[in-house]
Amino acid sequence: MNTEIELKLQSYLDGELPAREAKQVEGLTQADPAARALFGELQTTRAALRGNELERTLPESREFYWSKIERAILAAEQAGERRASSFGLGWLVRYWPQFSGAAVAVVLLIAGATQFNWFSSPGWDEIENTLDDSGSFTFRSEQNRMTLVWVSSHPQAEQDEDGELVN
Amino acid sequence: MAARKKDYTAMSDEMLVRSAQRGDMRAFEELVARHRDKVYARAFSMMRNEDDAVDISQEAWVKGWQRLKQFQGESSFLTWMTRIVINLCLDALRKQKRQRAESVEEMEEESGGVERQMPVVTPNPTAGLERSELRQRIDKALNQLSYEHRTVLILHEFEELEYKEIAKRMQCSIGTVMSRLFYARRKMAALMASYKKTELAP
Numbered sequence: 501m502n503t504e505i506e507l508k509l510q511s512y513l514d515g516e517l518p519a520r521e522a523k524q525v526e527g528l529t530q531a532d533p534a535a536r537a538l539f540g541e542l543q544t545t546r547a548a549l550r551g552n553e554l555e556r557t558l559p560e561s562r563e564f565y566w567s568k569i570e571r572a573i574l575a576a577e578q579a580g581e582r583r584a585s586s587f588g589l590g591w592l593v594r595y596w597p598q599f600s601g602a603a604v605a606v607v608l609l610i611a612g613a614t615q616f617n618w619f620s621s622p623g624w625d626e627i628e629n630t631l632d633d634s635g636s637f638t639f640r641s642e643q644n645r646m647t648l649v650w651v652s653s654h655p656q657a658e659q660d661e662d663g664e665l666v667n
Numbered sequence: 668m669a670a671r672k673k674d675y676t677a678m679s680d681e682m683l684v685r686s687a688q689r690g691d692m693r694a695f696e697e698l699v700a701r702h703r704d705k706v707y708a709r710a711f712s713m714m715r716n717e718d719d720a721v722d723i724s725q726e727a728w729v730k731g732w733q734r735l736k737q738f739q740g741e742s743s744f745l746t747w748m749t750r751i752v753i754n755l756c757l758d759a760l761r762k763q764k765r766q767r768a769e770s771v772e773e774m775e776e777e778s779g780g781v782e783r784q785m786p787v788v789t790p791n792p793t794a795g796l797e798r799s800e801l802r803q804r805i806d807k808a809l810n811q812l813s814y815e816h817r818t819v820l821i822l823h824e825f826e827e828l829e830y831k832e833i834a835k836r837m838q839c840s841i842g843t844v845m846s847r848l849f850y851a852r853r854k855m856a857a858l859m860a861s862y863k864k865t866e867l868a869p
Contacts, residue, residue, distance in 0.1 A: 507845045510852070514823070516830055537787040545852045548793040548859070549824040554806040556708040558724075559717060562700050565725070569699060570692070572729045 501534055509539050513546060608647060680744045688735050695735070699728055702745050706752050712821055713756040715810055723759060727752035749826070757836060760814050785857050792860040808858035816851035823848055 505528070511517040512525040528535045558565060639648045675683065675697040686694035706727055711720035731748050738747055793801055809817050815837075822833045830848075834841045 503846075507849055510845065510849050511830075514830070534787075541787045541856050542849075542852055544788075544791045544793065545856045545859075546824065548791075548801065549805060549820065549855070552798065552802050552805055553708070553712065553825045554802040556704065556711050558703050558707040558721070560721065562703075565703060565721075566696050566699055569725050569728045569732075570696070572725065573692070573732050576729065576733065 501532075501538070505535065506538065509535060510542055513539065513542050611647065611649070681740065684735070684738060684740070684744055687732070688738075692732075695732055698744060702748060703728075705745060706748055709749050709821075709825075710752050710756055712806075712809065712825070713753065713814075713818060714759065715817075719759065723755050724752055727755050730755070753822070753826070753836065757818070760818070764814070785853055788856040788860045792856065792862070804859055804862050805855075807862065808855050811858055812851055812854060816847055816854065819844055819847040820851045820855070 508517060508521065508525050509529070512522055512529075517525060529539045530536070640646075673686075673693070675694055678686070678694070678697070680698065680701070683694040683698050687698065703724070707720055707724040710724045710727070711717065714720050714723060727748060730751050734751075738744070742750075793804075796804070809820070812820070818837065819833060822828045822836065823830075828836070830841045830844045833844045837844065
């Protein structure tokens with residue numbers, strides 16, 4: 501008897517064989533004593549196993565067993581919540597170089613636009629500007645691609661017509 | 668007026684599942700209390716180790732809680748939980764197998780080298796046994812099978828899964844399932860017969 505026939509005998513026993521092949525195998529079990537004996541052994545083993553699994557009882561008390569499950573559930577839920585809440589700041593931490601670079605660029609753009617009126621005077625090269633009211637002084641170099649802003653805490657000294665300091 | 672305290676022990680599995688799906692952990696605790704032995708027993712039958720079985724069964728309950736909303740009631744709750752614990756056992760067994768070198772015997776079993784030579788067992792080695800004794804012998808024999816053969820027997824004879832479903836769970840072909848089941852049955856028959864002979868010997 502070859503492996504194919506052995507496995508067909510088993511498939512027949514388990515009801516997994518198509519009807520046409522099942523008829524052939526049925527005939528084989530009647531005609532071939534070896535096939536009949538093997539089929540009998542498989543049938544007996546299957547019948548012995550079905551419904552005869554050894555019953556087992558958990559070796560832990562209900563309270564102890566459940567307490568470990570409950571702790572694991574709560575720990576997993578807390579970990580999930582932490583992940584969810586840290587996501588809000590997480591992206592800021594992860595992308596802070598890009599974020600800070602963009603913020604600086606926006607500040608410079610606004611400062612440049614308000615101080616130099618870039619959009620209406622595109623032809624300038626270097627500009628110096630003093631803001632007497634606020635006590636600040638701005639220097640912009642297009643060649644060096646930079647803008648410097650000084651802010652003074654002291655009022656700027658007044659000058660007379662000859663450029664001499666008055667006080 | 669104070670709300671009436673729920674009597675979980677009087678509730679059906681379906682009612683407990685619905686409560687647990689709404690976040691009632693006490694309802695889930697009652698489900699665990701009802702089915703913990705069965706879930707543990709399935710883990711033990713596959714792992715053959717008490718500590719592993721306890722740990723894996725608890726992991727299964729945690730997963731059960733986390734996936735409870737996915738349970739639609741197509742099968743019983745116990746069947747659903749049993750499937751979860753079986754999958755966790757299969758993962759653990761695959762991991763264990765990767766970690767240890769396979770024995771020569773296992774390789775022979777895989778190819779059917781040992782069982783194909785075995786004579787057919789007659790008469791029925793389980794005839795006349797008390798049910799409890801039969802169960803003890805089956806368990807003893809299962810312990811002597813490789814995990815692949817034992818698992819395929821458990822899934823087919825105890826869980827009553829079809830070849831196709833077993834193949835899916837064990838991540839192998841239907842042909843492999845048929846072959847493993849055949850050799851596992853033959854070896855079980857031989858082992859059961861050997862116990863009978865030993866015990867009848869003077």
